[in-house]
Every structure is written in structure tokens, then in C-alpha cells.
Amino acid sequence: MKTQRFEPSLFEKHIQELWEKENVYQTTPKVDQNSKAYVLVMFPYPSGYGLHTGHARIYTGTDVLARFYRMQGKAVLHPMGWDAFGLPAENAAIKAHKNPQDIVPGNITNFKNQFRLLGMSYDWSKEINTTDPKYYAVTQYLFLQFYKHGLLYKKDTPVFYCPFCKTGLAQEEVMGDGTHERCGNVVEKRNLPQWMFRITEYADSLLEGLKGLDWPTGILEMQKNWIGRKEGIDITYNIEGMSETVTCFTTRPDTNFGATFVVIAPEHPLVSTLDKPDVKEYVETVLAKTERERLSDGKKKTGVFTGLYAINKLNGRRMPIWISDFVLMNVGTGAVVGVPGNDKRDFEFAQAMGMPVVRVVVGSNGDTSDITRLQQVQEETGTMINSEFLDGKDIHEATNVMMDHLEAKGWGKRTVSYHVRDWIFSRQRYWGEPIPMVYCKACAGQKISYWDCDIAKDDDLRLDKGLKNKTFNAMVKEIKDTMYGWFPVLAAELPLELPYLESYEPTETGESPLVQANEWVDTTCPVCKGPARRETDTMPNWAGSCWYFLAFSIAEELGKQAPEELLAKACQQSWMPVDWYIGGAEHAVLHLLYARFWMHILNDLGSVTFREPFTRLRNVGMVLAADGRKMSKSWGNVINPDDIIHEYGTDALRVYEMFMAPFSQEIAWSTQTLQGAYRFIRRIWHIYHDSAKITKDPSQEAKKLISELQRTIKKISTDTPDVKFNTSIASAMEFLNLWEEPGAALSQAHAKDFLKLLAPYAPFITDYLWREVLGEGNSIHLASWPNVDQSALIKTDSELPVQVNGKVRDRIMIFPEALQEEALAKALDSAKIQAWIAGKNYTTVYVKGKILNFVIEEVK
RNA sequence: GCCCGGGUGGCGAAAUGGUAGACGCGCAACACUUAAAAUGUUGUGACCGUAAGGUCAUGUCGGUUCGAGUCCGACCCUGGGCACCA
Numbered sequence: 023m024k025t026q027r028f029e030p031s032l033f034e035k036h037i038q039e040l041w042e043k044e045n046v047y048q049t050t051p052k053v054d055q056n057s058k059a060y061v062l063v064m065f066p067y068p069s070g071y072g073l074h075t076g077h078a079r080i081y082t083g084t085d086v087l088a089r090f091y092r093m094q095g096k097a098v099l100h101p102m103g104w105d106a107f108g109l110p111a112e113n114a115a116i117k118a119h120k121n122p123q124d125i126v127p128g129n130i131t132n133f134k135n136q137f138r139l140l141g142m143s144y145d146w147s148k149e150i151n152t153t154d155p156k157y158y159a160v161t162q163y164l165f166l167q168f169y170k171h172g173l174l175y176k177k178d179t180p181v182f183y184c185p186f187c188k189t190g191l192a193q194e195e196v197m198g199d200g201t202h203e204r205c206g207n208v209v210e211k212r213n214l215p216q217w218m219f220r221i222t223e224y225a226d227s228l229l230e231g232l233k234g235l236d237w238p239t240g241i242l243e244m245q246k247n248w249i250g251r252k253e254g255i256d257i258t259y260n261i262e263g264m265s266e267t268v269t270c271f272t273t274r275p276d277t278n279f280g281a282t283f284v285v286i287a288p289e290h291p292l293v294s295t296l297d298k299p300d301v302k303e304y305v306e307t308v309l310a311k312t313e314r315e316r317l318s319d320g321k322k323k324t325g326v327f328t329g330l331y332a333i334n335k336l337n338g339r340r341m342p343i344w345i346s347d348f349v350l351m352n353v354g355t356g357a358v359v360g361v362p363g364n365d366k367r368d369f370e371f372a373q374a375m376g377m378p379v380v381r382v383v384v385g386s387n388g389d390t391s392d393i394t395r396l397q398q399v400q401e402e403t404g405t406m407i408n409s410e411f412l413d414g415k416d417i418h419e420a421t422n423v424m425m426d427h428l429e430a431k432g433w434g435k436r437t438v439s440y441h442v443r444d445w446i447f448s449r450q451r452y453w454g455e456p457i458p459m460v461y462c463k464a465c466a467g468q469k470i471s472y473w474d475c476d477i478a479k480d481d482d483l484r485l486d487k488g489l490k491n492k493t494f495n496a497m498v499k500e501i502k503d504t505m506y507g508w509f510p511v512l513a514a515e516l517p518l519e520l521p522y523l524e525s526y527e528p529t530e531t532g533e534s535p536l537v538q539a540n541e542w543v544d545t546t547c548p549v550c551k552g553p554a555r556r557e558t559d560t561m562p563n564w565a566g567s568c569w570y571f572l573a574f575s576i577a578e579e580l581g582k583q584a585p586e587e588l589l590a591k592a593c594q595q596s597w598m599p600v601d602w603y604i605g606g607a608e609h610a611v612l613h614l615l616y617a618r619f620w621m622h623i624l625n626d627l628g629s630v631t632f633r634e635p636f637t638r639l640r641n642v643g644m645v646l647a648a649d650g651r652k653m654s655k656s657w658g659n660v661i662n663p664d665d666i667i668h669e670y671g672t673d674a675l676r677v678y679e680m681f682m683a684p685f686s687q688e689i690a691w692s693t694q695t696l697q698g699a700y701r702f703i704r705r706i707w708h709i710y711h712d713s714a715k716i717t718k719d720p721s722q723e724a725k726k727l728i729s730e731l732q733r734t735i736k737k738i739s740t741d742t743p744d745v746k747f748n749t750s751i752a753s754a755m756e757f758l759n760l761w762e763e764p765g766a767a768l769s770q771a772h773a774k775d776f777l778k779l780l781a782p783y784a785p786f787i788t789d790y791l792w793r794e795v796l797g798e799g800n801s802i803h804l805a806s807w808p809n810v811d812q813s814a815l816i817k818t819d820s821e822l823p824v825q826v827n828g829k830v831r832d833r834i835m836i837f838p839e840a841l842q843e844e845a846l847a848k849a850l851d852s853a854k855i856q857a858w859i860a861g862k863n864y865t866t867v868y869v870k871g872k873i874l875n876f877v878i879e880e881v882k
Numbered sequence: 883g884c885c886c887g888g889g890u891g892g893c894g895a896a897a898u899g900g901u902a903g904a905c906g907c908g909c910a911a912c913a914c915u916u917a918a919a920a921u922g923u924u925g926u927g928a929c930c931g932u933a934a935g936g937u938c939a940u941g942u943c944g945g946u947u948c949g950a951g952u953c954c955g956a957c958c959c960u961g962g963g964c965a966c967c968a
Contacts, residue, residue, distance in 0.1 A: 119892050244963055247885060272968060321966055358968045367966055443968065552953040682894060695894065698906050752905035828949040830901050840916040867948045873900040877948045
């Protein structure tokens with residue numbers, strides 16, 4: 023195929039066929055850790071709508087990196103797979119009145135075709151699909167490993183519940199405005215039995231691991247804040263006339279001389295010991311409120327007095343104990359000590375209930391008057407007063423002194439509190455991995471747990487190992503008595519396949535639709551061989567993506583070997599960790615936290631050799647529609663990549679999306695700017711077809727142009743791995759502008775170098791010109807990246823700005839390495855400069871190749 | 883309220899403390915064309931000036947520096963995250 027006419031649709035199709043025929047993008051074997059590049063984009067769930075041009079941006083950027091490293095001679099793993107379980111797929115299937123099992127394969131085919139059109143250099147022999155039983159056999163195996171090591175337990179618990187999706191949710195899946203992350207509906211709270219994943223045990227580990235990661239600071243901060251580690255102290259107060267005590271967590275014990283009351287959560291255990299009608303009424307009202315109602319009540323303080331008093335041993339003060347819904351049972355100890363002078367929320371409560379305020383801190387403004395206004399409440403800085411042995415100390419020093427004091431007296435104990443909660447790991451939905459657990463009522467009645475049975479003996483348990491301060495044995499002990507009768511499915515029975523159901527819609531009862539599949543649910547207890555029931559909840563859509571990055575290198579082995587052998591093999595091949603992980607920032611505390619958590623556990627269990635799966639993370643900015651809104655079917659503003667490719671070609675689309683703005687930044691679609699990229703691609707086409715521009719006679723090459731080419735090679739070689747795709751392309755455009763100047767010509771070798779620089783960005787046209795015009799036999803994408811030819815970098819006289827008092831007044835042509843005297847002499851020749859400095863005293867500042875500045879001395 | 887980003891021409895944006903606005907879009911004039919589109923050439927921050935040139939200009943106000951979009955301090959606006967978190 024050879025043509026002079028510029029028709030991207032023709033040559034792109036031709037080149038795509040060659041790539042497939044020649045198997046250009048097959049993964050080459052990894053040699054060692056230094057010469058591999060694992061370039062991974064967060065894999066998509068294949069929706070029925072296909073990809074829009076916004077999605078194209080992230081895949082293109084990742085593909086540019088993969089192509090760049092491939093040409094740099096690295097062994098590159100650049101795979102693609104399908105995260106096909108989960109709510110979006112299921113909700114779409116319900117709408118279409120079909121079973122997701124029947125819909126997903128067609129969607130995958132569509133996605134694959136679109137990825138081909140977009141010129142992605144995936145090695146399709148590594149394709150994986152989380153809904154493939156061969157794949158989820160491993161997901162289930164991992165679940166069981168975690169269960170067996172005491173990391174999962176089932177418990178009746180208040181959970182966020184999406185009434186639209188009819189399922190419980192993890193804390194991370196609820197957005198700041200109280201809506202479900204997937205469907206946007208407002209969530210409720212319900213009490214449901216849920217599988218809980220003990221991520222809190224890994225809070226410190228996950229925090230620690232962040233330190234070595236090359237991730238955007240924003241994402242690191244979000245994870246850090248989400249984990250929310252806070253050091254404080256649990257102070258235990260005696261209650262007047264009772265044997266019970268109340269323990270309050272605080273990070274600010276320094277202010278404890280100013281404590282005037284105690285508030286406990288409505289769910290606090292102490293509440294059940296009370297028999298006051300007003301208390302009962304208050305607690306009932308509060309507990310009846312939905313999450314939404316509590317939010318809409320704003321921050322108005324309500325509460326009820328218990329009639330009890332806690333005694334502050336520091337000063338003997340009787341502190342009334344109140345109940346209020348602003349104290350949350352799942353934060354700290356579910357009880358707080360009220361210090362209205364130093365906490366705005368406590369101040370508001372004290373005002374509402376008419377309780378006294380004591381000043382114990384003087385802030386930077388020196389105000390020592392009584393605290394009567396919210397503005398006087400000091401939280402951040404200050405010096406202690408009215409606090410006996412703390413008086414005069416800075417609050418931070420006082421905090422430590424007080425903690426020592428309380429611990430020495432035995433009144434308190436230092437402790438650490440976290441924001442992160444245990445991960446709700448079950449969903450009452452059909453389209454997910456079945457949780458491979460069996461419940462036997464008879465065994466539960468006899469208090470038999472998995473760890474007591476023979477089935478555990480055959481399992482590879484590493485209970486003596488563990489995380490920093492705890493063995494898995496200790497973990498198991500903590501949950502064992504809640505897990506009587508719950509047994510793992512035997513390894514030989516994996517995968518436990520999801521049954522095909524005619525009717526799989528979510529139910530109103532808080533139970534999974536799998537409950538109806540009697541044949542599937544009824545099973546035999548692996549321990550007593552009596553009748554037992556399978557767990558009917560499924561795993562959340564995050565499960566499959568918690569280990570998928572391990573799966574690509576063993577994709578062809580899935581189903582052929584046992585899960586533990588597969589994992590071992592994946593580790594031996596050791597493409598891990600992922601060198602480049604590209605994805606949207608919306609996964610900051612979801613997938614990116616969960617996947618890290620799983621790997622930390624597997625590392626502790628000795629199953630994987632690394633702890634952090636993603637060495638380097640880069641975010642991509644969203645592509646909005648031209649109207650500045652999100653691309654969405656309902657707005658009717660979606661740009662379909664197929665249409666764009668048909669009209670302008672893939673290369674133009676890719677170059678446009680990489681060029682328009684920094685990769686991590688949000689952009690709005692602009693067909694006009696796309697046309698600029700299209701023109702650039704067409705100019706490339708024409709210049710490589712112009713015999714006057716590519717000369718056989720090297721003497722016709724201008725040294726200046728060759729030197730500029732070297733600068734371009736340098737720029738693109740450093741900007742590309744820096745994810746500065748926009749400036750890479752800009753510098754290529756600059757060079758093309760120079761090359762297009764009349765009389766400028768390149769040798770074939772240099773023309774090839776320039777083409778290679780464009781190859782990662784515009785893979786089709788470059789490979790076409792490489793083969794058809796420059797006569798190369800193998801794909802440009804397997805060619806080696808050009809090196810900067812230092813000898814061709816020439817330094818000629820160039821412009822040096824000359825300033826007077828920091829303002830540019832003239833420019834002189836001078837050799838960049840010139841000495842100060844030469845530069846000065848030349849600058850003094852300038853009439854313009856003379857006009858500015860004539861008759862004045864001056865000193866000069868000279869920076870080679872940068873600036874010459876005359877500094878006029880002030881005349882007094 | 884707390885924690886991160888970000889404010890630069892008509893627009894998307896460049897700029898290791900050293901010529902602010904590279905590159906692209908748009909716009910204008912010209913060339914080609916019967917004409918239009920496409921393509922090419924030239925110009926294009928604002929203001930004053932025929933010009934040479936000058937003044938102003940990177941959210942605001944200060945500071946450091948020979949020199950600040952870049953560093954420091956305070957503030958304003960804006961995007962995102964968290965939040966009755968003790």
C-alpha cells in the first residue's frame with residue numbers, strides 16, 4: 023500500500039493489520055528489575071456505552087509511556103483487562119432485562135475493538151477478566167486466606183445502605199454529600215449482618231508504606247487523612263455513686279483543668295443502665311433519625327442529662343454526664359470530655375445547655391477575660407493558665423506533661439485513634455464473586471469454629487507470622503467466638519461459580535438475590551457433613567481489582583494451576599511492582615487503598631515479595647464536553663472517538679489529547695484545537711513525502727537544524743517520562759516549523775530520528791512513513807529511541823538580554839560562553855544601553871548565557 | 883472549620899530566580915481560487931506613538947533580590963478531599 027494522498031483511515035487500518043500480523047506488541051521476557059517497565063492503566067469496567075473521547079485520554083497517555091519505554095529497550099508489560107463485576111454492569115443489565123453474564127462478553131468485544139482503533143499497544147495474550155471463574159477462583163482463594171488468618175469476620179453492624187442499589191456499602195463508597203459513589207442516590211443507615219475486613223489492623227502499615235511512594239501529593243494526603251491517625255489518651259473518670267466508669271478519648275488532655283462536663287453517644291453502653299424517661303425518649307428519637315435527617319438538622323446541639331456525675335480527679339470537679347448525638351459511638355470511645363473554652367463544638371453545647379466555661383489557655387492575642395463568645399475559643403495555640411502544674415507552659419508541651427501525669431497516676435492511657443473503619447466487604451447483590459463460605463447451624467450450636475477442625479490442618483496457615491505487634495494467631499483469637507459454624511469452601515471446590523439466575527434483581531429484605539437459588543445455597547457442611555447453607559452475599563466490586571496487577575503475567579496459566587502456585591509464579595516472574603500506574607484521582611481512598619491493603623497482607627503472609635504494588639502513580643484529568651459539563655448520555659454532549667477517528671484519524675486524536683494541557687489537568691473538548699493536531703499530522707505526512715526535504719546528500723543539512731534536532735531529542739526524551747506530553751509535542755511542532763523553512767533539509771538518518779520521537783504519540787503515521795517512505799522493514803515501534811548526538815549540538819552566537827536595573831533595554835549577539843569583559847564591551851557599544859547609563863555610576867551582574875544587568879547606583 | 887491543588891493574552895497553555903506569553907486555537911490582512919472551503923505567508927497582550935521607542939502587565943497587598951509568574955508573609959477567588967473525628 024503506497025499513496026501520496028493523506029487519508030488516515032486507509033493507512034491506519036493497513037498499519038493495524040500489520041501490527042497484528044507481526045505480533046508487534048507481544049511482551050518480551052523480562053531480564054532484570056532495572057530493565058523492565060510495567061506500565062499499567064486502571065482497567066475499565068466494560069460498560070454498554072463504550073468509550074468516549076474522555077476515556078481515550080488516559081489510555082493514550084499510558085500507551086505513550088509504554089511505547090516510549092519499549093523503544094528505549096526496556097522489557098515492557100502493558101496489558102489490558104476487564105473489571106466486569108459490580109453495580110454498574112448489573113444495573114445496566116437489569117435495565118436491559120438481561121443477565122449480566124450474557125451482556126458482558128459483547129461489551130468486552132466492543133471495548134476491544136475501540137482499543138484497537140485507538141492504536142493501543144496492549145499484549146492481548148495477557149488479557150484478563152475478573153468475572154471469569156478461572157480468575158475469581160484466585161480472588162476467592164485470597165478471601166479464604168484472609169479469613170483463615172483472622173482478617174475477616176461477620177457481624178451485625180450499622181452500615182451505609184443504598185436504597186436504590188439495595189445493598190450495604192463501605193464507608194469509602196459514600197461521598198461527602200451522603201450519596202452513593204456509583205449511583206448518586208442518598209444512602210441510609212441500616213443494621214445488617216456484614217462481612218468486615220480488618221483494614222484497621224493495617225492502618226499503621228498503610229500509613230508507613232506511603233512514605234516511599236512516588237505519587238501525587240494530593241493522593242498521598244488523601245490516604246493519610248483517610249487513615250487519620252491521631253495520638254491521644256483515654257482518660258477514665260469515676261462516676262459518683264456508681265461502680266461504673268466512663269472513658270473519654272482526647273487529643274488535648276492539656277485542657278483537662280477546663281473540663282466542665284462529659285458527653286456520651288446515644289449508643290454508649292452506659293445508656294442502657296439508665297432508667298430515666300427523658301433519657302429513653304431522647305435516645306429513641308435520635309436513633310430513629312436517618313443519616314439524612316441528622317445531616318439536615320445541621321449542627322444544632324441537642325442532648326439530655328443522665329443525672330450522673332463524673333469526677334475529674336485533677337481538681338475534684340463534678341462533671342455532669344450528658345447524652346448527645348454529636349458524639350459518635352464509632353469515634354474514639356464514644357464519650358468525650360467537654361472543654362468548652364477550647365473546643366468550638368463543646369462551647370456550643372455548653373451554651374445550649376447552660377454549662378460553665380473555664381478559661382485554661384491564653385492565646386496569642388493575650389485575652390484573659392471570661393469566654394463568652396465563640397470567637398474567643400482557642401484551639402490551636404496558646405499558653406496554659408488556671409491549670410496548676412501546667413501554668414505558663416505552651417499547650418503542646420502541656421499536652422505531653424499531662425499525658426505523663428495521667429499515666430503515672432493510672433488515670434489514663436495513651437492510645438491511637440484512626441479515622442479509617444473496618445471495610446464492609448459484603449454486598450447483597452448478584453453480580454459479584456460469591457463469598458466462598460458455608461454456614462452450619464449445627465456446628466455453630468456446638469461452638470465449633472474452622473480453626474478447631476481437621477479441615478484447617480490441611481491448610482497452609484501461617485498463624486505464627488503477623489503484622490508488627492500481633493500474630494495472626496492473636497487476630498484469630500479476637501474473632502473466633504463470633505465465627506462458630508462458618509467454614510471455608512474446600513480448596514478443591516474453587517472456583518465456587520456464580521449460578522446463572524433468571525431473576526437476580528436485588529431484594530427489599532437486605533438479603534442477596536442468591537438466597538432464592540435453593541439448589542446452590544443448600545450444601546453440605548465440610549465438617550459434620552450435615553446440611554449447611556452457603557453465604558449468599560457477594561464480594562464488592564473492588565475485590566477483583568485488588569490483585570489484578572499480579573494476574574497479567576500469569577494470564578495464560580489461570581485455571582491451569584492452583585491459586586497458590588499461580589501467585590508464586592507471578593512473583594517469580596516478578597514484573598511487580600507496577601512501575602507506572604495511571605488512573606483517575608477518584609480512586610484515592612477506594613481501589614488504591616484496598617489494593618495496597620491486600621498486598622500488605624500477602625506480603626506479611628509471605629505470598630508476595632513486595633509490599634507496595636504501585637511505585638509510581640500519575641493522575642489523568644477528565645475530559646469535559648465542549649460545554650464544560652461532564653460528558654454524559656443524558657446531557658447529549660458525548661463525543662464518540664469512532665466518529666473523530668473516522669474524520670481526523672487516530673493519530674490526530676491522540677496528539678490532540680496529549681497536547682492540549684498537562685496530562686493531570688482537566689480539559690474541555692475542543693474540535694477546533696483537534697483540527698490543529700490534525701494539521702500537524704498532515705504536515706508530517708507532506709514533509710516526509712517531499713523529496714526536497716529529505717536529502718541524500720548530508721552536506722546539504724544545515725548544522726543549525728541538526729543541532730535543533732538534538733535539542734528536540736533531548737526535550738522529548740526527558741519530557742515524555744516526566745508525563746509532560748504537551749510540551750513534548752510542542753517541541754516537535756517547533757522543530758517541524760524549522761524544518762519546513764525554505765531550503766532546510768534533513769538526511770534520511772535524521773529524518774528517521776525525528777519520526778521516532780513522534781512514534782509514541784502518533785503510532786500509525788510514523789509506522790507508515792517508516793515503512794513505506796523510508797523503506798524500513800520492521801515496525802518503527804520496535805526501533806531504538808534516538809540518542810542525543812552531543813557533537814552535533816553547536817553553540818553559536820545567540821541573543822543575550824542586556825538589562826538596566828533589571829529591565830531589558832537591548833539584546834546583543836554573543837557566544838554563550840563569553841567572558842564578562844567581552845559581554846560588557848559589546849553591551850557598551852549599544853547606543854540604547856549608552857542612553858540609559860550615560861553619566862551614571864553602575865555595577866554589573868553577568869550570568870553566562872543568561873543575562874547582563876547594569877545596576878545604576880542611587881544618586882543621593 | 884481542616885487538608886491538598888489552581889488563579890498568566892480573546893481561548894488551551896509555556897517558562898532550572900534571568901528576554902513573560904514557547905506551542906496550538908481563534909482573529910485580521912494577503913496569496914492561490916470565478917468564488918468559497920482547504921492550504922500557504924505575515925501580523926496578533928494592553929495602552930501611547932507615523933515610527934524609533936516608551937509605559938503597564940502573570941488574582942490583591944507587602945517583603946527578599948541586581949533581577950520574582952517562580953521564593954517569603956498576609957489576603958481574595960476558585961476546583962477537589964475530609965468533617966459535630968473528640
